Amino acid sequence: MPEDNVKKIKMTPQRAAILKYLEGNTSHPSAEAIFDAVRKQYPMISFTTVYNTLQTLKDLDRVWELNIDDERKRYDPNVMLHHHLICMECKKIVDIHMDFQLDVPDEKAQGYMISGRHVEFYGLCPKCRNKKKNND
Amino acid sequence: MPEDNVKKIKMTPQRAAILKYLEGNTSHPSAEAIFDAVRKQYPMISFTTVYNTLQTLKDLDRVWELNIDDERKRYDPNVMLHHHLICMECKKIVDIHMDFQLDVPDEKAQGYMISGRHVEFYGLCPKCRNKKKNND
DNA sequence: TGTTACTTTGTAATCATTACATATTAGCGG
DNA sequence: CCGCTAATATGTAATGATTACAAAGTAACA
Known part of the structure; x- marks a missing residue:
């Protein structure tokens, strides 16, 4: 059977909400933009969780951290x-x-x-x- | 006569020291690296002066601010x-x-x-x- | 269902950078 | 050479993004 090449992470509602927001997103959001967006659906999420999750996704090569904006890091779910x-x-x-x-x-x-x-x-x-x- | 296309800035010892350090420098220093280097020759210089000067030089297109390093801004005197x-x-x-x-x-x-x-x-x-x- | 390692949260700390008020000075005009 | 003034330098405080940490919670496995 075809190996699933996406490494598993422990799924939590917070991570699901972040992933859902990022899925197909081409706006290159900052951590703050992600936090603001996800908070609408999931008001109790903390900023730290957003950063933690982004770090995890980055380590797994599931998001790309862009330094192109001199004011803040931006994130891109398209890693191609x-x-x-x-x-x-x-x-x-x-x-x-x-x-x-x-x-x-x-x-x-x-x-x-x-x-x-x-x-x-x-x-x-x-x-x-x-x-x-x-x-x- | 050939117009000098380098806009004039008020020359101070601090700026001269910074410019001298940057001249031909290909190390892409951070503000801190510039501060540390210049301070050896000019111990009373302040960090703020380094930032101010870099901002001025950037506005005059005499240095290039690089966002390539995710930890800090880097500066390049080669604007070609x-x-x-x-x-x-x-x-x-x-x-x-x-x-x-x-x-x-x-x-x-x-x-x-x-x-x-x-x-x-x-x-x-x-x-x-x-x-x-x-x-x- | 219990266990445990992994996550989340809130808060505090850190680090780079900027804002600001005050003191200093380069460079011009006389 | 002197004096004026706008521009600059300095030190400190503030800001804003990001990270560290400890305590509480929970996903996922056995």
């Missing part, structure tokens, strides 16, 4: 290779699904063993472009 | 387009000078105006590779 575009104004992050050629030849790798790659694009989202335009 | 490789173990960052094709077609840009791009590579530096090996 993809890239991101961040609005420098409002910090909204969207996915870029493109297959860039990102091979680094040994002589440029300086002895590092490279295991991950990620392209960040910086710009202005449609809303913030408009705001800027109207302020001119 | 280049990329980075970070050791997931010790957080050492090295430059990758390569010219990747990173154009995003309009239909993938989701209305964003893209003005910057940056590739992050994750891996293990030579030292940390060895440590890992010896622990096996």
